[in-house]
Amino acid sequence: MGTDTTKIVIDFIARELPQSAWPHWTDGWAHEAEAAILDAAFSARAAYGTPTTGVRAVITRWRHHRQSDAPLDNLSTLAAFAERGDELAVILGNRQRVPGNYSTKAEAAALGAASLVAVGCTGSADIGNTDAHRAAIMSVPGFGARTFDMLLFLSGTLTPDSVELLTRFATEAAGSAEPLGGVEATSLLAAVAAELDVPATTLTHAAWRYQRTAEQPRRPAKSDPVPAM
Known part of the structure; x- marks a missing residue:
């Protein structure tokens, strides 16, 4: 794709997910x-x-609690709080609850870590797009398929579904009447990242989050009428 298309995508980003305002440029x-x-x-x-x-403040507090310069890549440390959810919520400074109100998000994260450890995952290198790992995460009340997809992506795994999501983003951003191919979309996003002077991984993260949010079904607002039964 040419420089004109790259410019179109850059203009789309500046309009829809600007680096100064969209929080996912990491x-x-x-x-x-x-x-x-x-x-x-x-x-x-x-x-x-x-x-x-x-979210990033939560991770910063956990990093401080760990008191280590090493990457946060030992799931056993979180799993140790599976039965101490209240204590973990205090450490993280956040008592938000999971969808469905089953537990705090802190407790759910610890339970998810424990479930992954139980199926042999010790860190990011072990987490894969497998039925066992998906089932481990989805066994936690309040966690679902979207939680697992997010975990995979954030851990650095681009599944075919993630590639398709990014391809849809590139197609929309480029204003293309025809869907772009995966290789074409990847090349386009790499060119855009170079023009924006950001790592390709940063643009990929921002674009993936944007498209995922855009395609998420809208929850009814409190003022929306309740459908008749």
Whole structure:
């Protein structure tokens, strides 16, 4: 694709997910499974916040608690709080609850970590797009398929579904009447990242989050009429 298309996508980004306002211009949490599962838990139905608020503040507090310069990639450390959810919520400074109000997000993250450890996952390198790992996450009340998809993506795994999501983003951003192919979309996003002077992983994260949010069914507002039964 040419420079004109690259410019069209850059203009789309400036309009729809500007770097100054869209909070997801980060690299995600590749090689940091603890951070990835915390993000997947705490970003559900919540404002993502800034580097010092919201989800990233939760991860910063956990990093401080761990008192280690090493990557947050030992799921056993979170799993140790599976029966101490209230204590973990205090450490993380956040008592938000999962969809369905089953538990705090802190407790759910710890339970998810424990479930992954039980099927042999110790860190990000072990997490894969497998039925066992999906079932482990979805066994936690309040976690679902979207939680697992988020965990995979944040851990650095691009599944075919994620590639298709990014391809749909590139197609929309380019204003293309025909769907782009996966290779074409990847090349386009790489060119855009270079023009924006950001790592390709950062643009991929921002674009994936944008498209995922855009395609999420809208929840009825409190003022919306209740359908007749």
